[in-house]
Amino acid sequence: MRLTAIATVIALAAAAGSVATAGAARADDLRCAPVERSQWMGIEQVISRAQQLGYTTEEVERDDGCWEVKARDRNGLRVKFKMHPTTGELVTRENSARR
DSSP states (O other): OHHHHHHHHHHHHHHHHHHHHHHTOOGGGOOOOOOOGGGSOOHHHHHHHHHHTTOEEEEEEEETTEEEEEEEOTTSOEEEEEEOTTTOOEEEEEEOSOO
16 A cells, blocks of 8 residues: 555656656747648748738748747847647747847
């Protein structure tokens, strides 16, 4: 009985550690769910969606199954984010300390 309780505590601690490590993954490492390229939004749509969200787009490219956008926010700060290829939802966002 006591051995089972100890084994359970060890298993829970190991699971918590792996979740914490997974959460530390960089935004660059995140991937969008696989979607047929023929279903992706066009670059013009990506730029338009970014503008709707308040960004001025500087660069757009495909990366890890997502659209990766380098842009500036309303305050002129550089940001980089990944956008879902069909919905245009933000998947990740990173701020830069530079203008």
